[in-house]
Amino acid sequence: MGSDENVRRPYDDYKSWLDQENVKRLHRKSADAEAFFRKTGITFNVYGQDEADERLIPFDVVPRVLSAREWRKLSKGIEQRVRAINAFLYDIYHRQEILRAGRVPVELIANNVAFLSQMIGVNPPGGIYTHIIGTDIVRTGEEEFYVLEDNARTPSGVSYMLENRETMLQMFPELFAKIKVQEVSNYPRQLRRSLAACAPPNCEGKPVVAVLTPGIHNSAYFEHSFLADHMGAELVEGHDLKIVDGRVAMRTTQGYTAIDVLYRRVDDDYLDPLNFNPESMLGVPGIMDVYRSGGITIANAPGTGISDDKALYSYMPDIVEFYTGEKPLLENVPTWRCSEKDQLAYVLEHLEELVVKEVHGSGGYGMLVGPAASKKEVAAFRAKLIDNASNYIAQPTLALSTVPIFTKKGLAPRHVDLRPFVLVSPEGINITPGGLTRVAMTEGSLVVNSSQGGGTKDTWVLEE
Amino acid sequence: MLGKTAASLFWMSRYLERAENSARFIEAGFRIALTRSASASDEWSSVLKSSGVLGAYHAKHDTIESARVINFLLRDPDNSGSVIALMKQARDSARTARIALTREVWEATNESWITLKSAMAKPVREQDLPEILGLVRQQSALVRGATLGTMLRNDGFNFLRLGTFLERADSTARILDVKYYLLLPSLAQIGSSVDNVQWETILRSVSAHRSFRWLNGTDISAQAVADYLILHRQMPRSLAFCYAKISDNLGFLDQNYDRKSSSGELAKLICEQQQQQPIEAIFDIGLHEYINEFIKANNGLAAQIETDFNFQDRIG
Numbered sequence: 001m002g003s004d005e006n007v008r009r010p011y012d013d014y015k016s017w018l019d020q021e022n023v024k025r026l027h028r029k030s031a032d033a034e035a036f037f038r039k040t041g042i043t044f045n046v047y048g049q050d051e052a053d054e055r056l057i058p059f060d061v062v063p064r065v066l067s068a069r070e071w072r073k074l075s076k077g078i079e080q081r082v083r084a085i086n087a088f089l090y091d092i093y094h095r096q097e098i099l100r101a102g103r104v105p106v107e108l109i110a111n112n113v114a115f116l117s118q119m120i121g122v123n124p125p126g127g128i129y130t131h132i133i134g135t136d137i138v139r140t141g142e143e144e145f146y147v148l149e150d151n152a153r154t155p156s157g158v159s160y161m162l163e164n165r166e167t168m169l170q171m172f173p174e175l176f177a178k179i180k181v182q183e184v185s186n187y188p189r190q191l192r193r194s195l196a197a198c199a200p201p202n203c204e205g206k207p208v209v210a211v212l213t214p215g216i217h218n219s220a221y222f223e224h225s226f227l228a229d230h231m232g233a234e235l236v237e238g239h240d241l242k243i244v245d246g247r248v249a250m251r252t253t254q255g256y257t258a259i260d261v262l263y264r265r266v267d268d269d270y271l272d273p274l275n276f277n278p279e280s281m282l283g284v285p286g287i288m289d290v291y292r293s294g295g296i297t298i299a300n301a302p303g304t305g306i307s308d309d310k311a312l313y314s315y316m317p318d319i320v321e322f323y324t325g326e327k328p329l330l331e332n333v334p335t336w337r338c339s340e341k342d343q344l345a346y347v348l349e350h351l352e353e354l355v356v357k358e359v360h361g362s363g364g365y366g367m368l369v370g371p372a373a374s375k376k377e378v379a380a381f382r383a384k385l386i387d388n389a390s391n392y393i394a395q396p397t398l399a400l401s402t403v404p405i406f407t408k409k410g411l412a413p414r415h416v417d418l419r420p421f422v423l424v425s426p427e428g429i430n431i432t433p434g435g436l437t438r439v440a441m442t443e444g445s446l447v448v449n450s451s452q453g454g455g456t457k458d459t460w461v462l463e464e
Numbered sequence: 465m466l467g468k469t470a471a472s473l474f475w476m477s478r479y480l481e482r483a484e485n486s487a488r489f490i491e492a493g494f495r496i497a498l499t500r501s502a503s504a505s506d507e508w509s510s511v512l513k514s515s516g517v518l519g520a521y522h523a524k525h526d527t528i529e530s531a532r533v534i535n536f537l538l539r540d541p542d543n544s545g546s547v548i549a550l551m552k553q554a555r556d557s558a559r560t561a562r563i564a565l566t567r568e569v570w571e572a573t574n575e576s577w578i579t580l581k582s583a584m585a586k587p588v589r590e591q592d593l594p595e596i597l598g599l600v601r602q603q604s605a606l607v608r609g610a611t612l613g614t615m616l617r618n619d620g621f622n623f624l625r626l627g628t629f630l631e632r633a634d635s636t637a638r639i640l641d642v643k644y645y646l647l648l649p650s651l652a653q654i655g656s657s658v659d660n661v662q663w664e665t666i667l668r669s670v671s672a673h674r675s676f677r678w679l680n681g682t683d684i685s686a687q688a689v690a691d692y693l694i695l696h697r698q699m700p701r702s703l704a705f706c707y708a709k710i711s712d713n714l715g716f717l718d719q720n721y722d723r724k725s726s727s728g729e730l731a732k733l734i735c736e737q738q739q740q741q742p743i744e745a746i747f748d749i750g751l752h753e754y755i756n757e758f759i760k761a762n763n764g765l766a767a768q769i770e771t772d773f774n775f776q777d778r779i780g
Contacts, residue, residue, distance in 0.1 A: 040574075041571075216559045216560055225562040229562065237468070240467070250466060251467045251468070253466070253721070
C-alpha cells in the first residue's frame with residue numbers, strides 16, 4: 001500500500017472496510033478460498049516432479065488496487081508497445097527495414113531460433129501477429145513502471161485473473177457494493193470476438209474457433225478448458241485434427257469440421273511436425289502449409305517469439321520509437337547484454353547484485369537472483385555464464401514495490417508484478433482493466449512465478 | 465461435438481458406474497464373510513471374478529483373506545481396476561471433456577475423487593468398510609444427481625447415459641455369469657431348503673434384495689430371480705431396462721444427427737429379442753450360454769458406438 005506506513009490513496013476505501021473486519025473471519029475466508037479453488041479444479045501441474053500431482057496456486061484475499069489515473073497511464077504505454085511489436089513483426093518477416101536502418105543488429109535475428117524463416121513473406125489474416133499479449137510490469141515508485149517482459153507467444157494466467165475476481169465476489173460481496181471496481185468478466189467474450197475478427201478473408205458465416213491444448217497433463221490445462229468453455233469454442237488436441245481438403249479440420253461425432261481460427265496454446269516448435277520439430281505429437285502435420293495458403297488463422301501467429309526474445313529486449317525502446325515515432329511511454333529495465341564483451345565484464349564483476357536470465361528461458365527457471373543466491377550458487381552460475389555468455393542478459397534487482405498480503409501474523413508486505421492482458425484485432429486493441437497480480441509469497445523474495453511458489457491476488461482498477 | 469469428447473463422456477460414466485458396482489460387490493461379499501465365515505473365501509473369490517481381477521489378485525497374494533481382498537479391490541496401486549483407480553480415470557475423462565460438462569457435474573466428479581482419495585489414503589480396516597462403501601455410493605449419487613439435474617439433454621448427455629447403461633448391463637451380466645449355477649433349476653428344488661442366502665447375495669450385489677421382495681413376497685425361486693435381473697423392465701439394473709435406455713439414447717442421437725446408425729439398429733435388435741424371449745426360453749437355451757452371448761453382444765455394441773461416433777481416428 002506504500003513503502004512507509006502511509007496507505008496509498010487508492011486503498012483508502014478498502015482500508016476503512018478492512019479496519020472493521022474481524023481477523024478470524026478473514027482467516028476463515030482464506031481457507032474457504034483454497035477449498036473453492038481445489039473443488040473447481042483450478043490447479044496446475046509442476047513439471048519435473050515424480051508424482052504428477054496438481055498444485056494450487058496460493059491465493060491472497062487482499063486485492064491490489066490501482067486508481068483509474070494509474071491505469072490510464074499504464075494502458076496507454078502498453079498499447080503503444082503492443083502496436084510497435086506488431087509493426088516490428090510485420091517488418092521483420094517482410095522488408096526488415098529496422099535491420100537496414102541499423103537499429104537492431106542483423107545477427108540478433110539471423111542466429112535466433114525464435115525467428116522462423118517459414119514466416120518470411122507470410123501475411124497473417126487481418127495483419128495481426130500477436131492476438132493475445134500479457135505484458136509483465138513492475139513498479140518501483142509512485143510514478144515508475146517498468147516493462148519486464150512482453151510475453152508475445154502464448155501468455156497464460158488470464159483464467160486466474162477471472163477466477164480471482166469471481167472468488168472475491170463470492171467471498172466479499174459487500175466490498176463490491178461499497179467500492180466501484182472496473183469489470184473484468186467480459187474477457188472471454190472479447191477474446192472470442194477478437195479472434196473471430198481475425199478469421200481468414202474467405203471464411204463464410206460465423207467463424208469456427210477452437211483452442212488447441214497439449215492435453216490434460218499440461219500445466220495450464222485448466223486455463224485452456226476454461227477459455228474454450230467460456231468462449232463456447234471447441235477444445236482440441238493435435239490428435240483431434242487433420243488436414244482435410246486443404247483445411248485444418250477437427251474430428252467430430254458427425255465427421256470432420258473445418259476450423260477458421262485456432263487459438264493455440266502449443267509452442268511454435270510443436271505446432272507442425274512436418275515444418276518444425278518432427279518429433280512433436282502435439283501439433284498437426286501440415287498446418288503451416290494451410291496457414292501459408294490462408295486457410296486458417298493461428299493465434300498467436302508462429303514466429304512472434306522473436307519480439308519477446310530476451311536478447312532483443314534491450315532494443316525495445318528503439319523498436320517502439322522506430323515504428324511509432326514516439327518516445328516509449330513505459331520504461332524498459334536497464335539491461336546488460338552478455339553477448340557484448342564490455343557489458344559481460346561488468347556483469348561478471350557485479351554478479352551478486354544482478355538478476356541474470358537465460359535469453360530463451362521462461363517461468364523463472366535457469367535464472368540467478370544475485371542478492372538471494374549463496375556464494376556457491378553465484379560461483380556455479382559464473383562458470384555457466386562464461387561458458388555461454390551470449391545466452392544471457394543481466395538486469396539490476398529493482399526495488400520492486402510491495403503490496404500487503406494476509407498472513408498468519410496479519411498483513412505483511414510482499415513483492416508483486418502485474419500482467420495485464422491485451423487483445424489485438426483489426427477492430428483495435430483491448431486491454432482488460434487490471435490483470436493478474438503475481439506475488440512472491442516468501443518474505444523478501446522477488447520471484448513471483450507460480451512454478452517457483454508464487455501466488456496471485458485480485459487486481460482492482462477503480463472506476464473514475 | 466468432438467469424437468474425443470464423446471468418448472471421454474462415455475468412458476467417464478462407464479468408470480463411475482464400474483466403481484459404484486465394485487463397491488456393491490464388495491458390500492455383498494463382506495456380508496457373506498461376516499455372516500457365514502465358512503464360505504467367505506468362495507464368496508470373495510467370486511467377487512474378484514465378477515470384477516475381472518481374480519488373476520491380478522492371485523499374482524500378488526497366495527491366499528484369500530477379507531482384509532487383503534478389500535484393500536485390493538478398493539485401493540491397491542497394483543490393481544488398475546481398483547475403485548480409486550476407476551475414480552481417477554473417471555475424473556481424468558471428465559477433465560478431458562470439461563467443456564461438455566456443467567460446472568456442477570465437473571465439481572461433483574472432481575470432489576468425489578478428492579474425497580475418496582483422502583478416505584482411502586491409508587489401508588482400509590474392516591470396521592471402516594461400511595463407511596467407505598457408503599461414501600462411494602453417496603459420491604456417485606452426487607454425480608448422477610448433478611448430471612440429471614443440470615445437463616442439457618443434448619448429444620453429450622446421450623453419451624454419458626450410453627456409458628452408464630452399457631457398463632451396468634455388463635456388470636449385471638457378469639454377476640449372473642459367475643453365479644449362474646446357483647440359479648439352475650436342478651439345484652434349486654422347490655420346497656427344499658436351498659441356500660436362499662446365496663440368491664440373496666446376488667440380489668444384494670445389484671441392490672435389488674428389497675425391491676425383489678416387494679414384488680415377489682417370500683416366493684424366491686431361481687427362475688424368478690433370473691427373470692428379475694434379466695427381463696424385468698422396471699428394475700433399473702436389469703438387462704432389459706439397460707437396453708431400453710441404450711436404445712432410447714441411440715435413438716435420440718440418430719434423431720439429433722439426422723441419420724440411422726448401425727449401433728442404433730443393433731440396440732433395437734437386442735431390445736426386440738429381449739421382449740420376445742420369456743425366461744423359460746432362456747433356460748431352455750441354457751442360462752450360461754445366454755449370458756455369454758449377451759456379454760459378447762454388449763461388447764460388440766460398445767465397439768460399434770465407438771466406430772459410429774468417431775471416438776478415435778480410423779486409419780484411412
